[in-house]
Amino acid sequence: MTAAGRAPRGGISIGVVLDQLRPDFPDTTISKIRFLESEGLVSPQRSPAGYRQFSGADCERLRFVLTAQRDHYLPLKVIKEHLDALDSGMTPAGVSMPRLPRSLTLAESGARVDDFVRDREVRVTYEELVAQSEVEPELLGELQRNGLLRTGSAGFFDGDAVSLARAAQAMAAFGVEPRHLRAFRAAAEREAGLVAQIAAPVAHQRDSGATARADEVVRELSALSVTVHALLVKSALRDALGR
Numbered sequence: 057m058t059a060a061g062r063a064p065r066g067g068i069s070i071g072v073v074l075d076q077l078r079p080d081f082p083d084t085t086i087s088k089i090r091f092l093e094s095e096g097l098v099s100p101q102r103s104p105a106g107y108r109q110f111s112g113a114d115c116e117r118l119r120f121v122l123t124a125q126r127d128h129y130l131p132l133k134v135i136k137e138h139l140d141a142l143d144s145g146m147t148p149a150g151v152s153m154p155r156l157p158r159s160l161t162l163a164e165s166g167a168r169v170d171d172f173v174r175d176r177e178v179r180v181t182y183e184e185l186v187a188q189s190e191v192e193p194e195l196l197g198e199l200q201r202n203g204l205l206r207t208g209s210a211g212f213f214d215g216d217a218v219s220l221a222r223a224a225q226a227m228a229a230f231g232v233e234p235r236h237l238r239a240f241r242a243a244a245e246r247e248a249g250l251v252a253q254i255a256a257p258v259a260h261q262r263d264s265g266a267t268a269r270a271d272e273v274v275r276e277l278s279a280l281s282v283t284v285h286a287l288l289v290k291s292a293l294r295d296a297l298g299r
Contacts, residue, residue: 067101067109076115081122083275089118095132097121097139131286178215185213189221198234199224203241247285251277 070086077084092098093108098117100108117139124130124138185205186193199205199221207213224234251274259270 067111067114070100070108070110073110073115073118077118077122080119081126083279084122085272085276087276088279092118092121092132095136097132097136179210179212180215180217181212185217185221188218189225191221191225195225195228195234196221199237202234202238204234204237243285247281251281 070089073089074084074086077089089098093100098110098114098121100110100114103109120139121132121135124135125132130138180188182196185191185196189196196205204224205213205217205220224237227237228234254277255270255273258273259266261269
């Protein structure tokens, strides 16, 4: 590695950290690593010139955070609590991430929060949807009638349909019917429209990297949109419950 590609002595640069993480977490970006730092989840040292110097322990913390987000759908506040516990020696260092209650999580095969790759295409037939989701056809029919499950032009569901059906079934156990979820669909479409509006000018730039840059914008904005949405719901619940 050349001096230009390496952080000052004592650590590695943020670019090298990104190279190490991306094979397992392809949607990770430098801006996301900086954001996690700003949230106090990792604290790399700084060189006299102000460059970040990530240690091996810093990289492991980032892997812990990204795994918790991807596989367990944990908010950053909860992840930080786990890290603080580990730092305090309250939990063995080799402990695995705990699972959330099944009824309150997406299916294990569900989409990642930051998994918004545009060219990802999975075709699911209706029969496969029934078999894989284990959701009753009556509920699936209600989800379709309320516009929550839709097939593409070729008549197939996409790869997220199974997770969506399972999540809807879990919510139905609390008395939330498919008709109540139409508001979720409307909000999602508004958020997607905003992301598309911002990404479109990037995609239309006349150079070979325009599509890749637009995809990066879509992934980052989509992940941030999900985060903002979750935090706003959390805040609204505190107000509604008087907490």
